[in-house]
Amino acid sequence: MRRVILVDDEPSARRGLRRMLGQYGGIEIVAEAGSIAAAQGLIGQHEPDAVFLDVELIGETGFELAHALPPRTAVIIVSAHENYAIGAFDIAAIDFLLKPVSPKRLETAIERLREKMQALDREPAVSGNHAAIGTGGRIQLKTSSASMMISAHTISMLQAEGDYTRIFLQSGQSHLVGRLLRKFEPELPSPPFHRLSRSLIVNRDHIDKVEWGSTSGSCLHFVSCSETVDLGRTGTRRLRELLKI
Known part of the structure; x- marks a missing residue:
């Protein structure tokens, strides 16, 4: 049984989705929430396999919640606005459903959820965060055109791009x-690697400077890598904890 939580500030939208999900066996709706604060408490209590998440909540954005979810909790974005599809990609959501949700699209999302859960079930358990990287602390990267071995400590950050990961190196x-x-997470030594959000792992030793925003956000710069990263409230909080600020 796959346990899910519905997060939407419109009770009618939650009722409609609950009714549609009731047609699928193996799906149990364990809780509903209308705000991020309520959702965070319920997620900690129930540890769901997935969250059906609206983006536009009253005075809040669902993406902030998505960034704070455990890596094994799947996210399915449900929104009335197509322009949030790119944001859904950035947080590695397994699907994006446009309101009003069609039965056919919901069926596709459920199938993707089942496939993801089955893949997780097949994964061997990893004890701690010190799995072997390879001979001499090297890690293998396989791209569409090449396979290479690099030192893990030359990586500045790793960023999710859907089902792919972009690796940014100190060389630029x-x-x-x-x-x-x-x-990648269990294969990277911690420290210096730390997960700041659902879609981002950084090498603390490569951080050059941080620009602290006025709205609880921040911009992260690296020593040699020219790429910068904008962090939301949750990522910034984790960064402050990491840097002990």
């Missing part, structure tokens, strides 16, 4: 690898 180069971000 980047490589798009056909592997989920969470697959």
Whole structure:
């Protein structure tokens, strides 16, 4: 049984989605929430397999909640606005459903959820965060055109791009690898690597400076990598904890 939570500030939208999901066996709706604060408490209590998440909540954005979810919790974005599809891609959502949700699209989303859960069930358990990287602390990257071995400590950050991960190196180069971000996490030494959000892992030793925003956000710069990263409230909080600020 796959446990899910519905997060939407419109009770009618939650009722409609609950009714549609009731047609699928193996799906249990364990809770509903109308705000991020309520959702965070319920997620911590129930540890769901997936969250059906609206983006535009009253005075809030669902993306902030998505960034704070555990890596193994799947996200399915449900929104009335097509322009949020890119944001859904950035947080590695397994699907984007446009309101009003059609039964056919919901069926596709459920199938993707089942496939993701089955893949997680097949994964061997990893104890701690010190799995072997390879001989001499090297990690293998396989791109569409090449396979290479690099030192893990030359990586500045790893960023999810859907089912792929973009690896940014200290040299300024980047490589798009056909592997989920969470697959890398147990292979990277911590410290110096830390997950700041659902879609981002950074090498603390490569951080050059941080520009602190006025609205609880921040912009992260690296020593040699020219790429910068904008962090939301949750990512910024984790960064402050990491840097002990």
